[in-house]
């Protein structure tokens with residue numbers, strides 16, 4: 048195992064989205080217990096060194112190495128047939144290409160921006176010479192030559208006007224074996240009646256965006272989905288709602304059928320009536336399709352990939368890997384790992400650990416988002432907490448250690464003009480936004496685990512923090528304010544928590 052690895056402290060911003068959260072105005076009760084980088088690593092950046100790295104465990108016969116780092120919240124992954132890896136960064140508005148490892152050191156040879164200026168790009172897929180990208184409010188595509196890794200021509204929108212933003216603002220996109228393009232759109236809230244039927248659903252359309260239809264509903268936030276190769280069945284992960292305690296409801300794996308209703312917001316888990324929005328909807332709850340598998344509550348399953356490599360060890364044939372992003376709304380952290388799912392002859396699904404150590408004794412060094420299998424059978428994992436991509440291969444990790452492929456960003460250290468008026472407006476927004484309820488011990492309701500904010504100037508520029516507030520890491524709710532207001536907030540925060 049490489050020892051001198053630095054787990055991407057290059058994270059200007061911690062990162063991530065996807066799981067859960069609560070909106071600009073808060074519910075009354077919540078427990079927040081999510082990681083903050085600086086609490087773990089201190090500030091500065093000489094990494095957690097070998098020890099933290101050595102914590103990461105993979106099954107016997109596999110090894111894990113750092114493939115790339117220094118990416119602002121890397122999310123979905125799509126390996127190309129040539130062995131390059133495409134990565135989306137919603138916060139940066141970009142899609143990157145990580146060039147395949149030709150020199151055998153285990154790390155990407157190069158990181159290139161393929162697309163930029165997109166609106167929170169997340170889902171990615173390749174089909175018939177096109178690269179498809181799901182932005183928060185639409186889908187676009189551009190010609191992509193996978194042999195050279197180059198784009199040709201312009202990026203063209205093919206689906207516009209999808210409901211964007213909200214608590215679940217990431218959109219996942221995959222092509223099914225049937226040639227249809229599937230797009231999942233999470234709910235706008237923790238639990239509510241949606242006014243737009245395209246929310247909390249999986250949609251599908253033809254590859255050119257025509258014939259858009261709602262394929263399945265009642266899915267609070269189905270961030271990951273894939274088709275089981277043997278059966279062609281579509282399976283999707285789904286994140287259970289928050290604020291019902293540490294152990295309820297379960298997160299779900301659902302077998303998605305056309306027209307199926309999966310329960311949210313009226314039922315959770317195995318058709319259990321939701322305490323808030325269940326009463327009066329007993330029939331809908333009864334008609335909901337129960338999950339094929341229940342993950343533990345708040346584990347936040349995101350990406351899922353069925354393993355297809357013909358050389359797989361027997362134990363993993365037919366299995367799927369799922370990235371558990373990890374809990375926030377739970378007293379003790381849970382999730383923060385990759386698990387493998389094994390379909391049993393009797394129809395049950397067994398869940399086993401595949402890659403662990405991202406969290407140990409409440410100490411977090413990473414949060415898995417997506418998991419994908421390259422054409423050579425290597426498994427890639429994105430981590431929007433460390434800003435890193437890991438490669439899990441069979442056999443020894445190559446080389447003496449995959450080193451950083453990208454220089455760490457220099458510490459922000461920009462000077463911010465003292466602007467008392469902006470700072471005062473920011474403080475007022477902090478109060479009306481009820482930020483204190485999660486961030487200040489004094490302002491928090493009893494029973495809440497608060498997340499202290501500290502050392503912001505060491506990690507954020509004013510621009511970076513302004514952007515963070517628009518695309519924060521869940522459970523930090525999206526700050527749904529105009530940019531000028533987010534900037535005032537950021538000015539206030541940088542002054543108050545330098």
Ligand code: HEC
Nearest residue numbers: 061079081082083480481482485498501520521522523524
């Ligand atoms: C529901 C609870 C909640 C509310 C409300 C909330 N936050 Fe947060 N916030 C969090 C959590 C949890 C994190 C850590 C997220 C993570 O990294 O997992 C966080 C992270 C942050 C960070 C990044 C801190 C760092 O060290 O990188 C900033 C800045 C921040 N919040 C500001 C705000 C502001 C401003 C508001 C009000 C507009 C607010 N938060 C409201 C829960 C909340």
